[in-house]
Amino acid sequence: MNKIDIFSDKETYELIIDTNFQDILELLESTKAVIIDKNVFDLYNKDLKIEKDKIILIEALEDKKRPEYALEICEKLMHLNIKRKDTIIAIGGGITQDLATFSMSILFRGIKWIWIPTTLLAQADSCIGGKSSLNFKEWKNIIGNFYPPSKIFIFTKFLSTLKEDDIRSGIGEILKVHLLSGKESTNLIIQQLNEYKKNNSILSTMIYNSLNFKNRILEIDPLDQGERLKMNYGHSFGHALESATNFRIPHGIAVNIGLDIANFIAYRIGNIKENDFNTLHDLLFLNLKTSDFISFNFEVFIKALRKDKKNDLDCYNLIIPISYGEVALKSFKMNNEIEILVQEYSEKFYKGII
Ligand SMILES: NC(=O)c1ccc[n+]([C@@H]2O[C@H](COP(=O)([O-])OP(=O)(O)OC[C@H]3O[C@@H](n4cnc5c(N)ncnc54)[C@H](O)[C@@H]3O)[C@@H](O)[C@H]2O)c1
Ligand SMILES: [Zn+2]
Incomplete structure (x- = not known):
């Protein structure tokens, strides 16, 4: 297991590589909502065991990486009765990250979230830096902001199912x-x-x-x-x-x-x-x-x-x-x-x- 303190414009936050998987299962059990890439959910929910009623599935398609879809995520979180003090968990690749970062930053003007990247691009690069980049109309990656998670967990075992x-x-x-x-x-x-x-x-x-x-x-x-x-x-x-x-x-x-x-x-x-x-x-x-x-x-x-x-x-x-x-x-x-x-x-x- 490796730990890194990640810099941001506010406080530093922790990134942990290949920690005990049990820690995550406990976090998933205690949270009220999990935003998760649909493919990752299909492949891994037998291990993650996330309860059905707290799942928000993301279709990782470039055309879904839009503010409208981020607002839909906010709406789903409101239906899950999320309050300002709750912590949300997001799991997936760069598309899920962009959507989660933006949604988490606008809901209640900012809500705590934990990020579990599952692609190599997200694990080795995009997971830190706190940026969101969404597509708008015909323009790519032009809507966005900075809103880092409060913690990142990387599990390299997710990489075994990547293309x-x-x-x-x-x-x-x-x-x-x-x-x-x-x-x-x-x-x-x-x-x-x-x-x-x-x-x-x-x-x-x-x-x-x-x-x-x-x-x-x-x-x-x-x-x-x-x-x-x-x-x-x-x-x-x-x-x-x-x-x-x-x-x-x-x-x-x-x-x-x-x-x-x-x-x-x-x-x-x-x-x-x-x-x-x-x-x-x-x-x-x-x-x-x-x-x-x-x-x-x-x-x-x-x-x-x-x-x-x-x-x-x-x-x-x-x-x-x-x-x-x-x-x-x-x-x-x-x-x-x-x-x-x-x-x-x-x-x-x-x-x-x-
Ligand atoms: N905000 C940033 O700092 C930043 C930086 C770089 C890239 N990005 C954005 O990230 C996106 C690309 O991200 P990406 O390459 O991580 O991919 P992605 O999120 O598009 O995922 C790629 C594919 O892999 C699937 N997948 C995810 N994890 C998997 C796993 N463990 N096993 C099997 N399949 C899995 C997804 O469902 C999807 O089909 C682009 O939209 C890019 O603009 C953002
Ligand atoms: Zn890049």
Whole structure:
């Protein structure tokens, strides 16, 4: 069992990895409501034994990640006679987390909740940081706030039922936080991902390290106003890829490719050496499969890249390496420079695959 004190703008709270499962069963018995991903409920309620009348099931679909659905959750909680002093438990992946965070923050202007993430992406990355991001009309992730849980419990045994793509998606985010945290963490993940390919029991160490690296960033910038922007490394290109492929690739896998594009640009403008780019490229490709390289519409990609939240009106603001193991926010005029480099990347690395 490992414990980490997680930083937030208010008080720190505890995250516990692989504690006694009995503790959770007691919590589930004492709470009045459990918000739980439907698939997780189907797979695990034989162990969790949550009583029927306290369950609020969540359909983990991107289209359900909306304020209207969060309000429905609030309504269900009111029907369960929840009072301001109660503590709610939420169980599931990133979609459940976004919906639970937002609902918990608005009900009674904020109610205590405990979070049990069940996907690798949520366990290794999104569970800390306290953010909610909901989709609204045609806009992705634009409604949200900060409302961390009072405690997080991670059980790595939930990961055994995840699809292989969802595991690789979580590894994409694990790679991101290691690569932006310095040379040492970069070299550590190179060694650990190679080891993981032979023996996946190292995954819980990778989760623990990722959370510690992210927590250091939260300590400096809990409200995402500067340092934490680094966590967006790989995301401008990842989001553009998600748009251009109609969300057919899981988020963390799009980020994984996005990291390689960001590194390619850094190499081509002289921030990192060719052999460093190659080292990182080999690492990032360890987590990718041929089927991730779906042909995409370049125009849609560039349109999405131009709309990225971090940009100014006429500048791309991209998180890219400024040296091996170090990233920073860099501005580029919205002329053809970046677009030509992305084109060059896709010709070099997508050609022959798609
Ligand atoms: N708020 C944040 O800080 C933050 C950060 C990153 C991502 N996100 C959001 O998270 C979402 C993606 O989250 P995700 O990748 O965790 O996935 P998810 O919540 O979409 O779940 C993926 C699939 O796995 C299923 N599932 C969950 N746990 C399972 C288990 N243990 N066994 C079997 N199946 C299981 C779900 O039902 C779903 O079908 C996106 O909407 C993204 O925008 C939020
Ligand atoms: Zn992400």
